[in-house]
Amino acid sequence: MSDSSSSVSRPELQFGNAWEYAPAPESLGALTLRERYDHFINGKWKAPEEGTYFSTANPANEDTLADVAEGSHKDVDRAVKAARKAYDKTWGPMPARERGKFLFRLARIIQERARELAVLESLDGGKPIKESRDIDLPLVAAHFFYHAGWADKLNYAFPNRNPRPVGVCGQIIPWNFPLLMAAWKLAPALACGNTVVLKPAETTSLTALHLMRLCEEADLPPGVVNVVTGHGETGAALVKHPGIDKIAFTGSTEVGKQIAREVAGSSKRLTLELGGKAAHILMDDAAIDQAVEGVIRGIFFNQGHVCCAGSRLFVQESIVDDVMTRLTNRLQTLRVGNPLDKNTDVGAINSREQLERIRGHVACGCEEGATLIQSSTVSLPEKGYWFAPSIFTDVTGEQTIAREEIFGPVLSVMTFRTPKEALERANNTPYGLSAGVWTQKGSKIFAMAQGLKGGVLWANTYNQFDPASPFGGYQESGFGREGGRHGLAAYCHLDF
Numbered sequence: 001m002s003d004s005s006s007s008v009s010r011p012e013l014q015f016g017n018a019w020e021y022a023p024a025p026e027s028l029g030a031l032t033l034r035e036r037y038d039h040f041i042n043g044k045w046k047a048p049e050e051g052t053y054f055s056t057a058n059p060a061n062e063d064t065l066a067d068v069a070e071g072s073h074k075d076v077d078r079a080v081k082a083a084r085k086a087y088d089k090t091w092g093p094m095p096a097r098e099r100g101k102f103l104f105r106l107a108r109i110i111q112e113r114a115r116e117l118a119v120l121e122s123l124d125g126g127k128p129i130k131e132s133r134d135i136d137l138p139l140v141a142a143h144f145f146y147h148a149g150w151a152d153k154l155n156y157a158f159p160n161r162n163p164r165p166v167g168v169c170g171q172i173i174p175w176n177f178p179l180l181m182a183a184w185k186l187a188p189a190l191a192c193g194n195t196v197v198l199k200p201a202e203t204t205s206l207t208a209l210h211l212m213r214l215c216e217e218a219d220l221p222p223g224v225v226n227v228v229t230g231h232g233e234t235g236a237a238l239v240k241h242p243g244i245d246k247i248a249f250t251g252s253t254e255v256g257k258q259i260a261r262e263v264a265g266s267s268k269r270l271t272l273e274l275g276g277k278a279a280h281i282l283m284d285d286a287a288i289d290q291a292v293e294g295v296i297r298g299i300f301f302n303q304g305h306v307c308c309a310g311s312r313l314f315v316q317e318s319i320v321d322d323v324m325t326r327l328t329n330r331l332q333t334l335r336v337g338n339p340l341d342k343n344t345d346v347g348a349i350n351s352r353e354q355l356e357r358i359r360g361h362v363a364c365g366c367e368e369g370a371t372l373i374q375s376s377t378v379s380l381p382e383k384g385y386w387f388a389p390s391i392f393t394d395v396t397g398e399q400t401i402a403r404e405e406i407f408g409p410v411l412s413v414m415t416f417r418t419p420k421e422a423l424e425r426a427n428n429t430p431y432g433l434s435a436g437v438w439t440q441k442g443s444k445i446f447a448m449a450q451g452l453k454g455g456v457l458w459a460n461t462y463n464q465f466d467p468a469s470p471f472g473g474y475q476e477s478g479f480g481r482e483g484g485r486h487g488l489a490a491y492c493h494l495d496f
């Protein structure tokens with residue numbers, strides 16, 4: 001691998017090559033790609049006003065998959081107007097139970113077409129097929145089913161508070177869970193009677209566009225959901241547009257802050273789901289094998305492209321040697337490679353830019369004195385964007401790798417002596433999205449849960465998601481919740 005450090009340690013794998021698997025590639029099946037994708041506005045595929053397209057690639061081999069329309073402020077304007085018209089004329093006035101039927105229908109079509117959407121998600125974004133197939137797609141369908149059920153029951157979700165829709169929502173999403181983030185945003189907005197203009201991330205627009213093909217099949221009325229593709233400027237045009245009533249954004253803290261400044265003083269509502277630097281706290285009484293497995297999955301899942309990734313591990317000092325041995329052994333058995341192979345655990349990094357960011361952080365960790373451990377068994381493909389799963393030891397709380405979000409497959413291990421120290425160190429971050437606690441004692445779980453700053457806390461498990469469970473952060477991780485009744489409230493006006 002090409003990262004710079006000469007001090008990287010690559011321990012030998014125990015049990016030789018017993019972990020080698022024959023390739024088991026998923027077939028492309030029913031997936032058909034267009035060469036070129038236009039915007040989806042007012043129920044029609046619309047060429048960009050300025051005629052510009054950009055290409056989207058497969059990060060596993062750098063092959064171009066398709067060309068995608070670059071959205072200008074004119075395209076955004078057309079989409080917002082279409083969404084307003086649908087809000088005023090069709091979707092707003094429609095009885096809520098009818099809106100619910102459309103969402104149920106869309107949920108069922110997504111289930112039927114889950115395989116091709118999963119393959120496309122892995123092709124365009126680089127995530128392993130077993131994740132897109134077994135985690136992302138089932139959750140996408142579940143979000144539509146869950147919110148379809150709420151559509152005509154909002155008065156029960158918010159008794160005596162007269163829930164009304166907010167209006168036209170501008171939704172901007174990232175590349176780490178492209179279709180799932182679209183579902184988290186679209187399903188509650190539509191269930192509450194709003195209409196939407198969605199802006200996918202520039203490296204992963206294809207599944208959102210395919211979802212629009214499914215919206216066509218579901219006969220969703222024109223203008224209810226519009227997709228305008230493009231880069232950051234397209235997103236900025238959406239944020240600025242005066243016809244927008246609410247912005248929902250998931251992405252970097254830096255862009256989130258820009259959006260908050262832009263929206264300040266306007267009547268636009270805003271929810272932000274930003275970065276994280278989640279901590280695991282691993283106590284000496286924990287079931288260590290389960291904890292190690294949870295920690296490994298919590299950071300190497302989706303190449304660490306997860307805002308709630310457990311990127312810091314605090315281990316109680318008395319068990320650190322044992323934990324490090326087991327972590328290192330497990331690191332060696334992770335299978336890195338072709339995202340479409342059903343055996344792959346860790347896929348491709350989403351883009352060259354993200355790969356450069358991760359390399360920069362890791363080089364910085366080595367310079368600041370941490371020790372890098374990587375697998376001796378991983379050989380990274382020649383083409384595409386790859387980074388070997390990595391663990392840092394000899395980490396101090398002041399080092400950049402312990403403070404800044406890396407958004408890649410890199411775990412920093414530190415130690416603590418007392419639960420109080422663990423809490424202080426885990427909370428010493430400007431973020432506050434999530435955390436994990438590993439202990440056999442319920443009382444310790446509750447004590448930690450009280451003390452940890454984070455919107456989401458997992459105990460003896462990690463990265464579990466459910467549409468009924470609110471997700472979101474504190475501090476620089478943003479505000480607002482997605483999922484559950486809290487998530488619905490973000491898309492309603494409510495009386496007090």
Ligand code: NAD
Binds near residue numbers: 176234237239274
């Ligand atoms: P980003 O915040 O730049 O992009 C997220 C989305 O916002 C994309 O759709 C992008 O086109 C859009 N966008 C960019 N600039 C915008 C602007 N000025 N106004 C409106 N929309 C804008 O994220 P990135 O550059 O792709 O990744 C950078 C870092 O963000 C990553 O290293 C990671 O730390 C973090 N990130 C976090 C999440 C998360 O889920 N919280 C997701 C992706 C990235």
Ligand code: MN
Binds near residue numbers: 057125203
């Ligand atoms: Mn892509």
